[in-house]
Amino acid sequence: MASDRFDAEAAVLDTYGDAARRDLDLCCPATNDPKLLGAVPAEVLERDYGCGDPTKHVRAGETVLDLGSGAGKAVFLVSQIVGPKGRAIGVDMNAEMLALARRNAPAFARNVGYDNVSFKKGRIQDLKLDLERLDRELAERPVRSAEELARLEGRVAELRDRAPLIDDESVDVVISDCVLNLVRPDDKRKLFAEIHRVLKRGGRAIMSDIVSDEDVPLHLQRNPELWTGCISGAMREDDFLAAFEEAGMYGIAVVERTADPWRTVQGIEFRSVTVIAYKGKEGACLDRKQAVVYRGPFREVTDDDGHVLRRGARVAVCEKTFGIYSKAPYREHFDLVEPRIPVPIEAVRPFPCGVGTLIRDPRETKGEGYLATTEAGPICKPGSGCC
Secondary structure, eight states: OOOSSOOHHHHHHHHHHHHHHSOOOOSOOOOOOHHHHTTSOHHHHTTOOOSOOGGGGOOTTOEEEEETOTTSHHHHHHHHHHOTTSEEEEEESOHHHHHHHHHHHHHHHHHHTOOOEEEEEOBTTBTTOOHHHHHHHHHHSOOOSHHHHHHHHHHHHHHHHHSOSSOTTOEEEEEEESOGGGSOGGGHHHHHHHHHHHEEEEEEEEEEEEEESSOOOHHHHTOHHHHHTTSTTOEEHHHHHHHHHHTTOEEEEEEEEOSSOSEEETTEEEEEEEEEEEOOOOSOOEEOSEEEEEOOSSSEEEOTTOBEEEBTOEEEEOHHHHHHHTSTTTGGGEEEEOOSSOOOGGGOEEOOTTSBOOBOOHHHHHOTTOOOOOOOOOSSOTTSOOO
C-alpha cells in the first residue's frame, strides 16, 4: 500500500540487503555472453538483478566504472572484456552486496588469471564521498551534538574535495544496469552530473534501465514494492535521454529497446532501454576551414550543438565538432573535408557554433588560387570488378 511518508533510499537499501542473502525477483531478466559467465562465481550469478547488458559495448584496455554494482556480476564480466590492461570498478552503497562481491573476487581472479577489479562503497549520485572512510571516522568519533554534526558536515565536504571516491575524468566508460531508476527524483540531476564528471574527455556512458511511456504518478512513486521493482523511480523515456543532454553529453542514442513492455501498471508501460552517450564537446570553437558533408538518409538533421546539416551540403564546422564527427557514433554518416593547406595557429579565429547552417565554399578549403588540372583517375579500385 502507498504511504504518505516514504523514504525511497531506505526501501532500496533494505530490499537489496535482503537480496544479498537470498534470491529475490527484482527487475527483468537479461542475457549475457555465456563464455564470460563461466568465470563468474555461482553465488554472484544467483544474485543477478538487471534489465540489460551494457557490458557488451565495452572494449579491451578500458577503465570501466559500474554504478550500483551489487553482487558484482557486471564488474566480473567487464574484467574479462577489458583484460589485464584494463580496470573494472564497482560502486554500491549496500554493505551486504559489497561484502558478497568482495568475497567472490579472489575466486574470480583465480578463474581468469589476473586481478583488475575493485569495489567501493558510495552513493552513485555522490561519487565524491567515500562512505567506508566516512564510516571509519564516525566509528572513531560518533556524532553526539549539534556542534559535532556541524564539524562532521565540514569533514564530509573536505573528504569530497581532497579524497574523492572517484576522481574527475578518471574512467573511460561508466555503465549501469537497472539502478538509475532506484535514485530519488530529487537526486537524478546530480546523478547525471556525476557521470559526466568522472568520465574522461571522449569517454562514454552506457546505461541500461527501465523507462516509462508516461509520467509515473505520485501514488505509485510512494509504493515501496514498486520502487524496489524498478517501477516507481523510472523516468519517462524522453526525459531519460534529455537528462544526458542536460549533463553535457552528446551523441546520445538508444541502442537497444524492448518492443513489448516488461510490465504495465495502471496502463503505464515500463520497458528496458540501453543508451550510449559521449563526453567531449566542451572547449573553444575554432575555425580551421574544415567542413563536413552529411550523407543522409534524412534530408536535414540538427545536432546537439545546433548545427543544421543538410544532406549533401558542405557545412562549415569548428575544429572541435570536426573531431567529434570523425569518431563514433557519427563517422559513418559524414564525409570529412580538410583544408588543402592547414590553417596556421596564428590565423585561427573563433567559429560561431550553434547558428544553424553555415556553408563552406569549396574555395575556402582548396584555396582561392587553386587551379590544378589532373588526368581522370580510376572510378573503381583495381581488381574490384565493378567496371
